[in-house]
Amino acid sequence: MTGSPSSPADQSSADPVAQTAHGPSGHANAKTMLRPTDTATAPLLSVRDLSKTYDLPRGQSLKAVDGISLDVMPGEVLGLVGESGCGKSTLGRCLLRLTDATSGQILFEGQDITRLSERALRPLRQRMQMVFQDSYASLNPRRRIGDLLAEPLKVHPGPDGRKRTPAVITGRLHDLMELVSLPVTALDRYPHEFSGGQRQRINIARALALSPRLVVADEPVSALDVSVQAQIVNLFADLQAQLGLTYVFVAHDLAVVRQISTRVAVMYLGAIVEIGETDDVLHHPAHPYTAALTQAVPRPEVGALRHPPLRGDIPSPVARPSGCRFHTRCPAVEDRCRTEEPTLQPVRSGHDVACHFPLAAN
């Protein structure tokens, strides 16, 4: 995929990774390009040909993630969008080794973490954290907020390699409350005493307790009402700027993803079909699926009635279509699409698409 989003001009030819595709053609040379060429623009997180297959009864299998390669640069927000079952959440979990991938490689800060033992992984976990969709289910209802937030600080040693003292932990808890704009008195309360938006602030505070570099957020605002959702999106943006965080932001809401993301990757049935700078992808989509997604989003404006851009439902990931995985619903399908799988190819600088007949930029 692409290199640093800040220097898009020199990527497409210089960076061999840009040619890496998730199809079979990408396998052969994937290993040779793992070493970052330049430390200044070295990706914080790299994924090479990552797959996650679930075995089902009767010999069937479900490829939730199907040969994905991507780089996440330090300080960027990569939005992962797609409809249900596209594998965006599974990919998010695989990135942090919450789910073990079936094949492929994950490099965090240049280190291959794909097969690291839990023990060896633990120090790295401090620098990679997750925020989940269900703010209630992710907080133990029987423990006070202060105890919940102190746990990671007690489990992991401090920066000096020694156990944190209670005074240090208390100080950190107060800092965290300030970071997410909650009063210090919240530390003595239980999760049920908070609204959904406040609970999500607590989840964010817990994710930030150990000062991570990477935060994977899986649909962190989907369960919130619109008026509260905007507060949390703003909070994510503020924290990113303030702490120099890197996010992988998984969401199905294109408008929310656009608000927060530097780059966007569009997934369909386990694969990335398009990736690039946020507004380049959303406003000038090269993949017919991205175009359909953006057209299908109901917008709060009264205007001419728009016709549904696609017919039919997403095929079952168990019986993935041959050739291009989108060909069964594609309005511009051709014979070639039914047999030959397209690989991710650059259409413009920093913008890759997996389509035999990419749409022209309008």
Add this chain to the structure above:
Amino acid sequence: MHADTMPSPALPLLDVRNLCVSFPSGGRLIPIVENVSFTLAEQEILGLVGESGSGKSVTAMALMGLIDSPGVVITGSALFRGQELVGLPQKQLRRLRGRQIAMIFQDPMTAFTPVYTIGWQIDEQIRAHEKLSRKQARARTVQLLGEMGVPDPARTADRYPHQLSGGLRQRAMIAMALSCNPALLIADEPTTALDVTVQAQILDLIRNLRTSHGSSVLLITHDMGVVAETCDATLVLYSGRVAETGPTADVFARPGHPYTTALLASIPPLYGARPDRLPAIAGAPPAPLHRPAGCAFGPRCQFVHTPCLAAPPPALFAVGPSQAAACVLPAEGTPLPPRLTEGAVVTAPVSSQPPAQFSSPEAQS
């Protein structure tokens, strides 16, 4: 009130006046829905929009007579073709439900029983209301499924709910709801569980029901985008009360209530300039127990001032030919300007103490 009038084309299909639903809690009655009034014309789609806890689903359930929790008190009037629904005995309600008024829900998986095929369940509904043979009922079922855009309807009718995708299940549920040609379809978040590309198809289907089946639709949703694209008229609920009502085009172009304005502004734009920060509404909606005596939105409103705080809450005030907002601003001669486009900033509220269970941590974001 039109309690004694016979149904006639001039009458609205549904005329709801001062509907109140109160649930007992801790020895007293908590009003969940307060004085909700609206009319729904024949072949009209009315959007009931609000955040969670705004009372939109409770309103619909009350109309259908589906609230049976002990001690609940429902007052007001809801005339369906001149017939009073509030207080109607279950036996008579049952005759209306399904045949005259049908309802579809967010989750079609739980609306179907998993142990019978889709077709069997739709057949049963048809035969419960009309004297038809199994064969005739199945023919109608297959035809309906086909009309709803279900591919290969005869085979799909023989499938069990779990064998269908979410979009197909929702189509099957709409087919079942329409099987007796109801005059009114109540759709409670019918597309919330669906993906956007499938949602667009179902909304298109619902829009077309007016002409294809002559149905009126009461569409309950939290999504302002769905309302804008689907509904003729819009009713904005906030904390169990009507904040604003009017033709959808007017409500979206010139919202009369600060809540409507702020809600629209807090939706991130997909096109146009990307704001540095979203104009979020501070705080959270009040719990019914802590609802302020005056305007329920007052504590979060950027325009809040003394008249907003006193009981009773502001009454609906006409802000257009058929648009009204429950706000003191238009009554005071200072209505809101037309809707601001992107870049508009809702500043922090004057009052900083939302009545939520917690003192305003979200006010600072």
